[in-house]
Amino acid sequence: MICTLCPRLCQAERNEESGSGFCRMGTRAVVARVAPHLWEEPCISGTRGSGTVFFSGCSLGCAYCQNHSISHERLGRRVSDSELAELIRGIVEKGVHNVSFVTGTHFVPAILRALAIYRPPVPVVWNTGGYETPETLRMLEGHVQIYLPDCKHVSPRLGKVLCGAPDYFEYAAPAILEMIRQTGTPQYDADGVMLRGTVIRHLVLPGCTGDSMKVLDWIAAQTPPGTPVSIMRQYTPMPACAIRGMDRRITDAEYERVVRHAADLGLNALIQEKEAAQESYIPDFNMR
Ligand code: SF4
Structure with a gap:
C-alpha cells in the first residue's frame, strides 16, 4: 500500500513485512503485549482490567515515550489478521471490561480485518497519541x-x-472533536465502567505546566461540558530521552497547579494519585 494513514502522510510503500515510512512498519500488525491492564483510568480498567493489545512502532515517536522499547525499538511479533483476531478473542475470554488497542494507527486496516473475523462482545477502546487524520478516524x-x-x-x-x-495540535484538536462526535455523550454501566465515550488524557510534563493549562483551556472551550479529562502525573524520565529538562519526574506543585486550573475551568477532571507515578506502571512487553 501507499500509506497516508497518519498525519505524516508519507505516501510510503508498505508491504506485509516492511515499510519505508516514518513508522518503518509493514502492513501486518506487530504486537508487543496482550494482557489485562489494571492501571488505566478506573472507568476503563474497572475491577477486571482492560484487555490491552499494544502494537509496535508509532507514527508519532515522542522522545520521552513511556513505551520506548516498542514505539522506537519496535519489539514485538508480526501476526496475521486471523492470529490478531485470536489474540483479541483470548483476552476477551479472560473477562476484561473492554479490548483496548494501544497505538494502532499505523495498523488500522489490519485491525479492521481482525475485527471482521472476530467482533468482541465488549467495547473496543482506541488508545492513541491523538495524532490522527479525520479520514483514518472515519474508518474506525x-x-x-x-x-x-x-x-x-x-x-x-x-x-x-x-x-x-x-x-x-493542528491534527490532535480536530481529531479529538471527531472522536467525541462519533462516541457522543459518555455512557457507563452500573459500576461506573465506560461503555461508550471519549476520555481525553493529558500527561503533565516537567517544566511544561504553562502549556498544560493551554491544553485545558482548549478542552474547556471546545469540547462538550462534562467530557472526562484524565490528568496524568506518571511521567517517568526515560534513559533514551536526552532533551534538557526531561530528566526528572514532575513535582507535586506542578501537578497541583494543573489540577487547580482544571477545577477553575469546571472540567470533569480525573485525578491520578501520586503512587501511580511509578516505573512499575510501564508494562513489560512480552511478545517476541
Ligand atoms: S502510518 Fe507510517 S507510513 Fe503511514 S503515513 Fe503514518 S508514518 Fe507514514
Missing part, C-alpha cells in the same frame, strides 16, 4: 466505542522538540 467509526486520546501539547515548538511534529 462503528468499530470503536471508546476513544482514549492524548492531548499532549498546544505549542508547535513543544510538538517539534518532543515529538518531531510541530503540527501535533
Whole structure:
C-alpha cells in the first residue's frame, strides 16, 4: 500500500513485512503485549482490567515515550489478521471490561480485518497519541466505542522538540472533536465502567505546566461540558530521552497547579494519585 494513514502522510510503500515510512512498519500488525491492564483510568480498567493489545512502532515517536522499547525499538511479533483476531478473542475470554488497542494507527486496516473475523462482545477502546487524520478516524467509526486520546501539547515548538511534529495540535484538536462526535455523550454501566465515550488524557510534563493549562483551556472551550479529562502525573524520565529538562519526574506543585486550573475551568477532571507515578506502571512487553 501507499500509506497516508497518519498525519505524516508519507505516501510510503508498505508491504506485509516492511515499510519505508516514518513508522518503518509493514502492513501486518506487530504486537508487543496482550494482557489485562489494571492501571488505566478506573472507568476503563474497572475491577477486571482492560484487555490491552499494544502494537509496535508509532507514527508519532515522542522522545520521552513511556513505551520506548516498542514505539522506537519496535519489539514485538508480526501476526496475521486471523492470529490478531485470536489474540483479541483470548483476552476477551479472560473477562476484561473492554479490548483496548494501544497505538494502532499505523495498523488500522489490519485491525479492521481482525475485527471482521472476530467482533468482541465488549467495547473496543482506541488508545492513541491523538495524532490522527479525520479520514483514518472515519474508518474506525462503528468499530470503536471508546476513544482514549492524548492531548499532549498546544505549542508547535513543544510538538517539534518532543515529538518531531510541530503540527501535533493542528491534527490532535480536530481529531479529538471527531472522536467525541462519533462516541457522543459518555455512557457507563452500573459500576461506573465506560461503555461508550471519549476520555481525553493529558500527561503533565516537567517544566511544561504553562502549556498544560493551554491544553485545558482548549478542552474547556471546545469540547462538550462534562467530557472526562484524565490528568496524568506518571511521567517517568526515560534513559533514551536526552532533551534538557526531561530528566526528572514532575513535582507535586506542578501537578497541583494543573489540577487547580482544571477545577477553575469546571472540567470533569480525573485525578491520578501520586503512587501511580511509578516505573512499575510501564508494562513489560512480552511478545517476541
Ligand atoms: S502510518 Fe507510517 S507510513 Fe503511514 S503515513 Fe503514518 S508514518 Fe507514514
